[in-house]
């Protein structure tokens with residue numbers, strides 16, 4: 001099960017505003033994006049994220065799988081997370 | 085009891101770029117457009133499929149009445165002539181004719197289309213650089229107003245009128261420097277170098293031609309009202325010379341079309357609403373140029389306007405459906421929709437207003453919209469902020485009423501349905517989607533190639 005490393009210095013506001021102190025970059029996350037990011041930050045696994053989203057939201061597994069891998073690729077591109 | 089699940093939206097992250105802080109990743113620019121003229125987009129698509137062109141009867145009539153009122157308030161005698169090439173769907177032309185517009189045509193095909201719709205010859209303005217001799221002859225017989233583009237045509241007309249013993253009713257198209265570039269000097273006779281005056285003299289020396297007006301069309305999507313004042317005053321100067329030297333009064337001055345609509349051009353930074361003169365300003369400019377006419381009161385010639393774009397652009401929308409979401413190699417987001425540039429010709433020069441048809445999230449991403457054609461040029465829009473869209477959801481592309489339903493082409497798929505939302509809210513199919521039979525009907529396979 002894949003896990004990700006998230007620098008713990010990254011701060012996120014309630015509204016999804018994200019600040020990376022090391023580079024001064026800022027980002028915006030939508031609600032689901034924020035929830036997922038925070039789960040990963042707390043050491044949550046991919047499996048846990050899937051379980052949570054499929055439980056809470058009206059979405060099927062394969063659709064979410066596409067969106068999730070796209071989202072993770074974006075986070076990696078911005079060096080906000082690394083694969084463990 | 086089963087748990088009620090929350091509405092899902094794809095997770096997104098958007099980066100802020102300095103200086104553009106408030107442009108990125110924040111609010112959706114506008115609320116969704118779930119209906120057009122009170123009819124639900126979802127219902128339109130269920131019944132008529134996607135993509136779907138939608139025209140608004142109400143908007144066309146409003147635009148035409150408004151434009152007439154604005155010009156009539158500034159000049160006593162105003163006549164509009166619907167520019168067929170802007171949108172020649174029969175239903176659209178019919179509205180304009182019901183609103184008392186004549187027809188402005190630029191080809192034999194358009195001429196015949198207008199006649200078929202019941203427009204009489206004398207209410208047709210026949211423009212354009214190519215009018216075949218048979219077309220000219222027909223126009224002479226039906227007393228259409230023929231606007232001469234070049235000397236070869238002028239001599240064709242002299243010859244045709246002579247052999248048929250009927251005088252042709254003519255005007256000349258004049259091109260000129262009005263301070264707008266590029267200069268449209270390929271149509272008609274030039275003002276500054278004296279060619280226009282030469283053409284006028286040639287017409288007036290022929291007993292078979294009847295000079296009834298002067299015409300100009302300075303270009304399309306003109307953003308300067310002043311250009312129209314200059315154009316009107318130059319035509320007024322020609323009218324003055326005609327009066328002084330020949331004591332002839334003209335029936336009309338035709339100022340053409342060209343007023344910019346409220347679509348924003350690609351490369352234009354500010355939205356069109358902020359940089360485009362209002363119709364009132366265009367009308368003021370034309371009226372003030374025409375004040376220089378050497379005519380008074382009753383004598384004043386009719387002002388003809390061949391306004392196209394601004395009268396229908398905002399009366400048309402194109403509904404399109406998301407086929408797929410994609411991430412480009414540089415990380416940008418892209419969506420593929422079911423309408424391509426073969427349908428939306430104007431996407432080559434406009435940044436159309438594009439709005440999701442359903443409630444989507446608050447957050448937006450910089451997105452490129454591609455059409456379904458397997459061609460690199462098929463870009464509906466480069467870089468627009470859109471919320472995450474799901475497959476099967478709709479986008480409404482606004483201001484598509486001008487030039488698309490005449491310049492579209494059948495390419496790798498059929499052209500879709502066009503509907504009109506009528507003033508009473510009912511929906512009428514005004515052009516049926518094409519079929520394979522329709523497209524292949526004109527083709528012939530040589531016997532040798534048949535199996």
Ligand SMILES: Cc1ncc(COP(=O)(O)O)c(C=O)c1O
Pocket residue numbers: 167170188211212301303304305340341342343390391392393394
């Ligand atoms: C002769 C003539 N009249 C009128 C028009 C309509 O112009 P617009 O749609 O810009 O108002 C055109 C289009 O370019 C034209 O060529």
